[in-house]
Amino acid sequence: MFLKGKSAIVTGSTSGIGLALAKALAAEGASVMINGFGDADAIETERVALQAASGAKALYDGADMAKPDQIAAMVARAQDAFGGVDIAISNAGIQHVAPIEDFPVEKWDAILAINLSSSFHLMRAVVPGMKARGWGRILTTASAHSLVASPNKAAYVAAKHGIAGLTKTVALETAPFGVTVNCISPGYVWTPLVENQIPDTMAARGLTREQVINDVLLAAQPTKQFVLPEQVAALALFLCRDEAASITGANYSMDGGWTAA
Template sequence: MLKGKTAVVTGSTSGIGKGVAEALADAGANVVLNGFGPLEEIETLRTDLQRRSGARAIYDGADLSHSDQVRAMMARALDQFGSIDVLVNNAGIQHVAPIEDFPIEKWNAILAINLSSAFHTIACALPGMKKKRWGRIINIASAHALVASPFKSAYVAAKHGIAGLTKTVALEAAEHGITANAICPGYVWTPLVEKQVPDTASARGMSEREVIETVLLHAQPTKAFVEVEQVAAFAAFLASDRGASITGSILPIDGGWTAQ
């Protein structure tokens, strides 16, 4: 399905990004991994992706909070593979605190990684996609691109920004064979979600079990976490030719959260 094409997936060494990278490799794509973690684990993931796809997988450790590193990563990917056909902006961080206590450095980091890095990757990928008249831009947003929650001012602001960025890119690229969409997962049990449970418990004066049951899963009528594999399959579909007429869409996969 994606044989001969190259995908860049940010934040792909764990969680949703890792699942998406695996799904795209299964479809035959070369994959550029990006993210943090133990290097031996990342190398195991990289070699596994090559085995799955029969194509190439490389790792780039660019820190997406720095625009120069983001753009250098994209340049290296283009140099290695000649094109970037599928771009998945997944990297994200979170911090939970009341807005009057929200650390400025956390606000700046969340906006840089969760929003500005997507601007930089898209700006670098679009010229080549336009030249080939084919491209897929998939931004992993969140239900928080559509609704808000207390104590997550930076994250909600960034994800709402991703929704607007996605729509703008879709309009600019529509006549060039390029689609741009945002997938908006509800709560998925990933390291990012797991790490925010203690902070949310502290901010709300709850136990961690109460946070999971009455805050996280309470938001989703299914009372179940969204699965990484479900989000990854959705992304792979959007990356395929069957997704060619879906663009500018903000697409929930949230167990019914935003239906309320």
């Protein structure tokens, strides 16, 4: 358990990639604060399981990632409970798809707030403590869309490109203090959110399940395989190790070859 005695916040972690990240950190002994929306009983079940796995504290905070004051309060609560925040992973995100002329302004604002600005607010809150302790790991779940674009995703692509730039900037600012800042850019990840889109797409386009998976969802991924949440979590764990202390400001593609072309 190489993270025993360390503490972490993972935003957007009540399901999917975020929950896989939290589980991986807890399995290595870290105290973990999870965050996100969902069924209260299901969230409590996951919190209890994380605490059992880590042998340390596990907390839940329902902070809305669109609200800077709630992000600051979440970090303050974690610092009080854990004695500091050593690892901060910004994972929360939302999506909306529409041509730019039809893109609702409120959707643009929400996606930029949750997918980009929340990372800024989280980093801003945790960096002082990390600098003071001389150790920290900041990670962000970006996307293949931090490197390439797709039509009808103006806000999402803009936000994820912004994450790549924010990562580089904060990495340079914190490099002398033992703090690393990196992002991971997955392609399509197999999560309940993705799985639940398949029946609607089948009906809307008159396609089979296999056609939706291979010709729609995985059209850009040469491996024709979904990225697994556990694979993202494994890379995140490595970036938290002391062996990764010289890796900072990096954007790790994990997209089945999508951005290799």
